Amino acid sequence: MKIVILLKTAITALKVNVLRSCLTMLGIIIGVAAVIIMVAMGAGAQQKVDDQIKSLGGNVFFVTGAFRQSGGARSASVVKINEDDANLIEKQVPGVEAAAPYLSASGQVIYGNLNWSTEIDGIDNRYFVVRNWDMANGREFTSAEINRGSKVAIIGERLRSELFGASDPIGQTVRVTNFNVTIIGVLAAKGQDARGEDQDDVIFLPIKTVRNKITGVSATNPKSVRFIQVSAYDGEDMDYIEDEMSRLLRQRMRIPVGGDDMFRIRNVSEMIATRAETIQVFNTLLAWVASVSLVVGGIGIMNIMLVSVTERTREIGLRMAVGAKPSDILYQFLIESIVLCGLGGFIGVMIAYGFVFMGNQYDIGAGGIIETQVVLLSLGFSGLIGVFFGYYPALKASRLAPIDALRYE
Amino acid sequence: MSQPLLKVRQAKKVYAMGDEQVWALKGVDLDIHQGEFVAIMGSSGSGKSTMMNLLGCLDIASEGSIAFAGQELSSLSKNELASVRNQRIGFVFQQFNLLPRTSALDNVTLPLLYSKVPESDWHKRATQCLENVGLGSRMGHHPGQLSGGQQQRVAIARALINDPLMILADEPTGALDTQTGLEVMALFQALNQQGKTIILVTHEPDIAQFAKRKLTFRDGELISDEQNSNVRQAALEGKA
Ligand SMILES: Nc1ncnc2c1ncn2[C@@H]1O[C@H](COP(=O)(O)OP(=O)(O)OP(=O)(O)O)[C@@H](O)[C@H]1O
Numbered sequence: 001m002k003i004v005i006l007l008k009t010a011i012t013a014l015k016v017n018v019l020r021s022c023l024t025m026l027g028i029i030i031g032v033a034a035v036i037i038m039v040a041m042g043a044g045a046q047q048k049v050d051d052q053i054k055s056l057g058g059n060v061f062f063v064t065g066a067f068r069q070s071g072g073a074r075s076a077s078v079v080k081i082n083e084d085d086a087n088l089i090e091k092q093v094p095g096v097e098a099a100a101p102y103l104s105a106s107g108q109v110i111y112g113n114l115n116w117s118t119e120i121d122g123i124d125n126r127y128f129v130v131r132n133w134d135m136a137n138g139r140e141f142t143s144a145e146i147n148r149g150s151k152v153a154i155i156g157e158r159l160r161s162e163l164f165g166a167s168d169p170i171g172q173t174v175r176v177t178n179f180n181v182t183i184i185g186v187l188a189a190k191g192q193d194a195r196g197e198d199q200d201d202v203i204f205l206p207i208k209t210v211r212n213k214i215t216g217v218s219a220t221n222p223k224s225v226r227f228i229q230v231s232a233y234d235g236e237d238m239d240y241i242e243d244e245m246s247r248l249l250r251q252r253m254r255i256p257v258g259g260d261d262m263f264r265i266r267n268v269s270e271m272i273a274t275r276a277e278t279i280q281v282f283n284t285l286l287a288w289v290a291s292v293s294l295v296v297g298g299i300g301i302m303n304i305m306l307v308s309v310t311e312r313t314r315e316i317g318l319r320m321a322v323g324a325k326p327s328d329i330l331y332q333f334l335i336e337s338i339v340l341c342g343l344g345g346f347i348g349v350m351i352a353y354g355f356v357f358m359g360n361q362y363d364i365g366a367g368g369i370i371e372t373q374v375v376l377l378s379l380g381f382s383g384l385i386g387v388f389f390g391y392y393p394a395l396k397a398s399r400l401a402p403i404d405a406l407r408y409e
Numbered sequence: 410m411s412q413p414l415l416k417v418r419q420a421k422k423v424y425a426m427g428d429e430q431v432w433a434l435k436g437v438d439l440d441i442h443q444g445e446f447v448a449i450m451g452s453s454g455s456g457k458s459t460m461m462n463l464l465g466c467l468d469i470a471s472e473g474s475i476a477f478a479g480q481e482l483s484s485l486s487k488n489e490l491a492s493v494r495n496q497r498i499g500f501v502f503q504q505f506n507l508l509p510r511t512s513a514l515d516n517v518t519l520p521l522l523y524s525k526v527p528e529s530d531w532h533k534r535a536t537q538c539l540e541n542v543g544l545g546s547r548m549g550h551h552p553g554q555l556s557g558g559q560q561q562r563v564a565i566a567r568a569l570i571n572d573p574l575m576i577l578a579d580e581p582t583g584a585l586d587t588q589t590g591l592e593v594m595a596l597f598q599a600l601n602q603q604g605k606t607i608i609l610v611t612h613e614p615d616i617a618q619f620a621k622r623k624l625t626f627r628d629g630e631l632i633s634d635e636q637n638s639n640v641r642q643a644a645l646e647g648k649a
C-alpha cells in the first residue's frame with residue numbers, strides 16, 4: 001500500500017479526535033522541546049567559552065607572584081616576578097611562543113574636552129603576540145620606545161570610538177593621568193573577556209612608561225610586573241610547559257626542594273574549559289531528564305494507540321474483510337503512531353526554536369545555539385518512539401481474526 | 410457439469426465456550442456453481458452466519474474441507490486468504506459496515522487500497538461502481554448523510570469494485586424497510602443476471618423467493634436444498 005495513502009488514513013483517523021491527539025502529542029512536544037532547548041543552551045555556553053578562549057589567544061598561562069610563606073603565617077609582602085622572568089621563560093622553555101610582561105593601572109584619559117576612565121596597561125609588543133591581537137591601524141611600539149619608556153600609546157577600539165569618533169587618532173596627543181602621550185596605533189576590536197568586561201576599553205603604553213609615571217619603581221624589584229602572560233604553540237603539551245616554567249622559576253628564585261612556590265602558574269584556557277565542562281555536565285543532565293519525558297510521552301502514545309485499536313476493532317475487521325493483510329493493518333497503525341510522534345516532535349522543534357530565539361533576542365540567561373543535527377536527531381528519536389511504542393498496539397490490531405474483529409461490539 | 414465454485418465437504422465448526430463446546434456446524438456437504446443465486450434460511454442460531462463466514466474466508470472450518478474455485482481454503486495462509494477476499498469475494502453486511510466520516514467514494518475505494526489496481530484507475534472504477542448502483546449523485550456524501558438503502562447500495566458498490574466471482578450477503582435487507590429491501594434485491598438479481606454468484610442469508614421467506622435456490626439450516630445441519638421453481642422478480646415488484 002502506498003505511503004501517501006497510509007499517511008492520509010492516519011491523518012484522517014487522528015483528526016477524528018483532535019483534542020485527544022493533541023493531548024497525546026503533548027508529552028512528545030514537551031520532551032522534544034526540552035531536549036533541544038537544553039542541548040542548545042549547552043551549545044551556547046560552549047560557544048561562549050570557545051569565543052573566550054579564542055579572544056584570550058589560544059593556549060595561555062598566567063604567571064603571578066605569590067605570598068611568601070614564613071613559618072606557617074603568610075606575610076604581607078608579595079614576591080614580585082619581573083621582566084627578566086618573562087625573558088627567561090621565553091628563551092628557555094621549549095614550546096613557548098611568547099612570554100609577555102604586563103603591568104596595569106587605571107585612570108583618566110583626556111582628549112580635548114572629552115575624558116574617559118579606562119584601563120592603562122604597560123606592555124611590550126609580545127603582549128600582542130600572546131593575545132593574538134592585530135593592529136587595526138598604525139604601528140606597534142619600536143624597541144627604542146620600549147627601552148626608553150617613551151610617551152606613546154596604542155589604544156583599544158572602544159577607547160578610540162569614545163574619544164575620537166570618526167576622526168583619525170593616529171598622531172593625536174591625549175593626556176593619561178598627568179602626562180601627555182602620542183597615539184601610534186589602534187587595535188582591532190576583541191569584544192568581551194571571560195568576565196564580560198570590554199577588552200577594547202584600554203590604552204597600552206610601554207611597560208617602562210607605566211612603571212615610571214604611574215605605578216612607581218619598586219626598590220627591591222625594579223623591573224616588577226603584575227603578571228606574565230605566556231602563550232604556547234598549538235599542539236604543545238601544556239602540562240610539560242607548566243612544569244618546565246615552574247622548574248625554571250624555582251631555580252631562579254632559589255627555592256629549596258620541598259619549599260613552597262613563590263609564584264603561581266595558571267592555565268587559563270583550562271580554567272575556562274573546566275567551567276564550561278561543569279555547565280555542559282549540568283545541561284547534559286537536564287537533557288537526559290528531558291528525554292525521560294520523551295519516553296513518558298511515548299508511553300502515552302502507546303496507551304492511546306491501544307485505546308484506538310480497541311475502538312476501531314470493527315473498522316479493522318472490515319478492512320480485513322475487504323482484503324487487508326495483517327501487515328497492512330500493522331503498517332496502518334504504526335504509521336498513525338509515527339505521525340503522532342513525528343508531528344509532536346515537529347511542534348516541539350518549533351517551540352524550541354521560538355524559545356531559543358526569544359532567549360537570544362532578550363538575552364535572558366544563556367543564549368542558545370540550535371544545531372541542525374540535534375533537531376534531526378530529536379525528530380528521528382521521536383519517530384523511533386512512535387515505532388517503538390506504536391508497534392505493540394499495531395501488532396495487536398494486525399493479529400485480530402477478521403471475523404472476531406468484524407463481530408466486535 | 411463443470412467444477413463447482415464452492416465445494417463443501419463435511420464442514421464443521423466448533424466454538425469453545427469455556428469448557429463447553431458449541432458445534433455451530435455439524436458436517437455440511439454442499440456444492441455451489443458459478444452463476445447461482447442461493448438463499449440460506451433457517452432459524453436463529455442454526456449456523457447460517459457461520460456457514461457464510463467460512464465460505465467468505467473470514468473464518469476457517471474446524472474440520473472438513475471447503476474448496477473455492479478449486480482451491481482448498483484450509484491450505485491458504487492469512488495473506489492468501491486476504492487476497493482471495495480482496496479479489497474474488499464481495500461482502501455485504503446487515504449493518505452496512507461503512508467507514509464513518511468517509512465519503513461514499515472513499516468507502517467504495519477501500520478494497521482497492523489492498524489490491525494491485527493502479528491508483529490512477531481508482532477514481533474511475535469507484536465512480537463506475539457507484540453509478541451502477543444508482544448513487545452517481547451521492548459520491549461525496551458520508552454514510553451519516555445517506556439513507557439505510559443508500560448506505561447498503563454503497564456497500565454493494567464496495568463489494569463489486571474488484572469484480573469478484575461471488576457476493577456474500579448476510580441479511581442485507583435486515584435493517585431495511587420492505588421497499589428499500591426490494592430495491593437491494595433487484596440489484597442483486599441484476600448482478601446475478603450479469604453472471605455473479607450470489608449467496609445471501611435471510612430470515613424472511615419473502616426475500617428468499619428472489620433466489621434461484623434455497624438452503625435451509627437447522628442446528629448446524631443443512632436440512633433442505635431445493636431449487637426455487639417460482640422466482641420472484643424484485644425489479645418488477647419494486648415498480649408496482
Ligand atoms: N464467536 C462465537 N463464539 C461462540 N459461539 C458462537 C460464536 N459465533 C456463533 N456461535 C454460536 O454458533 C451458533 C450458530 O451461530 P450463527 O451466528 O451461525 O447463527 P445464525 O444462523 O447466523 O443466527 P442468526 O439468524 O441469529 O444470525 C449459535 O449457537 C451461536 O451461539
Ligand SMILES: [Mg+2]
Nearest residue numbers: 457458459579
Ligand atoms: Mg447470523
